[in-house]
Amino acid sequence: MGADSTAARTDDPEARGLRLVTVLLGLTVVSGLIDAVSYLGLGHVFTANMTGNVVVLGFAAAGAPGFSVWHTLTSLACFLIGAAVGGRVAVRFGGRSRRTWARVTLAVEAVLVGGCAAVAFAAPGATGTTYTLIAVTAFAMGVRNATVRKLGVPDLTTTVLTMTLTGLAADTAVGGGGTGSRSPRRVASVAAMAVGALLGAWLVLHHGLGIPLLIAAVAAGVLAVSASGRE
Numbered sequence: 001m002g003a004d005s006t007a008a009r010t011d012d013p014e015a016r017g018l019r020l021v022t023v024l025l026g027l028t029v030v031s032g033l034i035d036a037v038s039y040l041g042l043g044h045v046f047t048a049n050m051t052g053n054v055v056v057l058g059f060a061a062a063g064a065p066g067f068s069v070w071h072t073l074t075s076l077a078c079f080l081i082g083a084a085v086g087g088r089v090a091v092r093f094g095g096r097s098r099r100t101w102a103r104v105t106l107a108v109e110a111v112l113v114g115g116c117a118a119v120a121f122a123a124p125g126a127t128g129t130t131y132t133l134i135a136v137t138a139f140a141m142g143v144r145n146a147t148v149r150k151l152g153v154p155d156l157t158t159t160v161l162t163m164t165l166t167g168l169a170a171d172t173a174v175g176g177g178g179t180g181s182r183s184p185r186r187v188a189s190v191a192a193m194a195v196g197a198l199l200g201a202w203l204v205l206h207h208g209l210g211i212p213l214l215i216a217a218v219a220a221g222v223l224a225v226s227a228s229g230r231e
Contacts, residue, residue, distance in 0.1 A: 032196020
């Protein structure tokens with residue numbers, strides 16, 4: 001019986017590749033890299049974490065030094081456009097193969113972020129480079145977030161952790177009698193974001209923007225060709 005069920009999973013195209021939980025944890029690391037690049041290297045703006053970006057927009061609008069209204073608005077606008085495109089892709093692929101859908105959107109992300117890495121290497125420090133990197137990475141994150149939202153894997157949004165941390169604390173005996181059954185996934189999500197941010201910050205501070213963007217693109221590409229459709 002066990003051998004039969006294993007064979008059935010192997011024959012199912014949706015089951016071939018990495019589970020979506022693993023893929024989304026990998027994407028969470030990528031988010032940490034992307035936001036390290038954008039916040040530390042592009043003028044204190046987020047291109048993956050839009051919760052932080054709305055707060056940053058408030059800082060910029062109030063005239064706080066080191067923040068730019070135009071950078072932040074560019075990021076927000078491009079993220080929303082990307083999310084709309086991601087929603088359209090979900091309509092087209094969402095009712096078919098989750099594996100194909102995930103791979104297509106991750107391939108798009110890999111290409112876009114790879115293009116950003118090329119721009120960062122070719123013209124570091126240019127004003128046009130700054131706006132290009134903000135716009136394109138925010139668009140890519142919008143496409144991804146729309147996809148992740150539609151996939152609906154619990155506790156793995158890949159870009160924000162507020163509700164993940166809330167669930168981690170609330171769903172315990174101390175927080176209200178929960179079992180904490182999803183705590184390992186939540187802890188892994190938090191750790192993945194921290195690792196991505198740490199690696200991204202170190203690379204930005206010591207090697208500029210191109211290398212962390214290239215690593216993010218390669219990681220997204222690897223996940224694109226290895227993702228399955230199973231949670």
